[in-house]
Amino acid sequence: MAREECKALLDALNRTTACYHHLVLTVGGSADSQNLREELQKTRQKAHELAVATGARLTGALRDKSLAAEERAEFERLWVAFSGCLDLLEADMQRALALGSAFPLNAPRRPLVRTGVAGAASAVAARALSARSLRHEAEHDFDVADLQELEREVLQVGEMIQDMEMKVNVPRWTVQARQAAGAELLSGASAGASSAGGMSVEERSGPCDPSKALAATLFSAVLLAAVALAVCVAKLS
Amino acid sequence: FRVSEDGEGRPRAGVRGRGQREALHLGALLVRHGYLYPLRDPRSLALRPDETPYRFQTPYFWASTVWPASELDYAIYLAKRSIQRRGALLDHEKEHYDQLQWKISHAWDLVVTQAREQLRAMKQRRRGDRLVITCQEQAYWLVNRPPPGVPNVLEQGPERGSCAASRLQTVSTARRGACHSPYLKFSSQRGPHDPILSGCLPSNPWVTDDDTYWAVNAPTAATPTRLRVERWGFSFQELLEDPVGRAHFMDFLEKEFSAENLSFWEACEQLRYGGQAQVPALVDAVYQQFLAPGAARWVNIDSRTMERTLAGLCRPHRYVLDDAQLHIYMLMKKDSYPRFLKSDMYKGLLTEATVPVETKRRVFPFMRKPRHCSPSPALPTAGPGGGGED
Structure with a gap:
């Protein structure tokens, strides 16, 4: 089924773009390192592959004249999401290029900004590549060559967007998004329940969480019992 | 929420006097543009000269490196x-x-x-x-x-927003060019015909008080001006709207033995814009003259349109002949009109058409004839002897 395939590819592209965004955020900061640059490169290549595959499928499907109206509407929706995603990816790649050349890693004095982010981001990159862990094998000064390659790829993505605009004509204003207003709350809650995603600042409001409160009372009860026992033992002996 | 020791960028206010004030001002600017942000009260970007901790913004979000936010x-x-x-x-x-x-x-x-x-x-x-x-x-x-x-510190004047419009809203330029071209054609074609843009011959009657312009361009002028004849070539509609043009086109069609088309179209127009009382009589006349089998001036309409029209004739109304009229109109537009434009007749009209000569300006503009201004009814002095215009 072409539609399911496109949807799966688009989801993967969305995930990779989001991870790439997260990786670019820390370029030039205190967590910047050779490993981060390498992760950036791998994520970007993966995103590019996914984008090419998705673009080819979607263009093929939309150029098919014999498509039913419903199918077509579905594909147009996917197409709009895809082109928006490409825009995001292109913007992030351009920023990565600008930041990468502004903060060279191998300069004599490494002028990195102390932003307070310290941890490595290999888990983010691993999520983007859907791999368990990541091996870093690049040699010492690969980032100079990588910048040129990045520049080329930015141009390629730009050309791809242009090309798709010319090949397929989807009037964006006619497309109805499937998500209604406030939809992010409903499914955000369910996603949070299923995959524990979607909550990150909630930890601050932790004490109100009923399960945590239960755990705390249990723990303190056990502690009290232990103290009482210890006192008894001390008195008896 | 813990402040890590290494991430603090606390502005040092150790320098006294003017130096301190300048340092504070610079720091405040940096905070307001988002290069530093306070940790205690993250929703207010302001610099306080106390022990409040600050943190550096990551370069990705610096105002100097990013483009206008989308x-x-x-x-x-x-x-x-x-x-x-x-x-x-x-x-x-x-x-x-x-x-x-x-x-x-x-x-x-x-x-x-x-x-x-x-x-x-x-x-x-x-x-x-x-x-x-x-x-x-x-x-x-x-x-x-x-x-x-x-206040928005990134505000740079009104033109900034327009050039920073995000890609999301823009339509590709190639397609935009396609919808511009009719306008370009229209304005390049009509430019010489616009009295405001290129002036009018012989003279502007509202300025010179000379009404030859209206006489020359009257709806039924004997010899049309050159501009008017040129305009017939712009579109078929333009030709039909001009009475003189329509008469010449009728002459041309008579030579081609298809004048009944234009007559039918005119009859339909008359039905469409005529009085309500005459509608049944007019419909009947049109039917007898153009549509009935063996009619004197039978028009050639395809069978489906004819069927629909004849079905509508049982209950005649103002718009009953619209389909047939449109059919005939398209027929003339596609077939006779291009031939009319290529015919010797139209070329002859073009060469014969007059180009009015510009009226000579008076040498002494202040000597011109005084205008006849009508006496205002509000003025009671405007009696028989009170005509003081001269």
Whole structure:
């Protein structure tokens, strides 16, 4: 089924773009390192592959004249999401290029900004590549060559967007998004329940969480019992 | 929320006097543009000369490196916040969010998916890093989309917004060119015919008080002006709207033995715009003259249109002949009109057409004939002897 395939590819592209965004955020900061640059490169290549595959499928499907109206509407929706995603990816790649050349890693004095982010981001990159862990094998000064390659790829993505605009004509204003207003709350809650995603600042409001409160009372009860026992033992002996 | 020791960028206020004031001013500017952000009260970007801790913004969000923030990014940020706070956004954020939902509704799927994915990617980071990144984003959007009452430091005058329109809204230029070309053609064609743009011959009657212009261009002038004949060539509609042009076209059709088409079209127009009382009589006359089998001036209409028209004739109304009229109109437009434009007759008309000579300006403009201004009825002095115009 072409539609399911496109949807799966688009989801993967969305995930990779989001991870790439997260990786670019820390370029030039205190967590910047050779490993981060390498992760950036791998994520970007993966995103590019996914984008090419998705673009080819979607263009093929939309150029098919014999498509039913419903199918077509579905594909147009996917197409709009895809082109928006490409825009995001292109913007992030351009920023990565600008930041990468502004903060060279191998300069004599490494002028990195102390932003307070310290941890490595290999888990983010691993999520983007859907791999368990990541091996870093690049040699010492690969980032100079990588910048040129990045520049080329930015141009390629730009050309791809242009090309798709010319090949397929989807009037964006006619497309109805499937998500209604406030939809992010409903499914955000369910996603949070299923995959524990979607909550990150909630930890601050932790004490109100009923399960945590239960755990705390249990723990303190056990502690009290232990103290009482210890006192008894001390008195008896 | 812990302040890590190494991340502090505390502005040193150790210098006294003017140096201190300048340092504070510089620091305040840096904070207001979002290069530093306060940790204690992250929602107010201001520099206080006390022991408040600050942090450096990540270079990704520096005002010097990024382009104007796009609507899509802001929508994603607000969606993330909405998910994190379970819908409890601040008032102005809520307002922006609703507006964005309306503005980029086609991309809303993407907004929600990206917001969710970015939050999931953030889960992979350490807890401290997560908080730092959340604060960085918040500080960035405080600078780029300031809450009401706070001046926008990135404001650069009115033209900035127009050139920074995001890609999302723009349509590709190639397609835009296609819809411009009719306008370009229209204006290049009509330019010489516009009295305001290129003046009018022989003279502007409203300025010179000379009404030859109206006489020359009267609806039934004997010899039309050259501009008028040229205009017949622009479109078929233009030719039919001009009585003189229509008469010449009729002559041409008579030579081609297809004058009944134009007569039929005229009869239909008459029916369409005539009085309600005459409608049945007119319909009957048109039927007898043009549509009935074996009629004197039978017009050639395809069978389907003819069937529909004849079915409508049982109950005649004003618009009953519209289909047939349109058919004949297109027939003339596609067939006779191009031939008319290529015929010797039209070429002859073009060469014979007059180009009125510009009237000579008076040498002494102040000697011109005094105007006949009508005496105002509000003036009681305008009696028989009171004509004081001269």
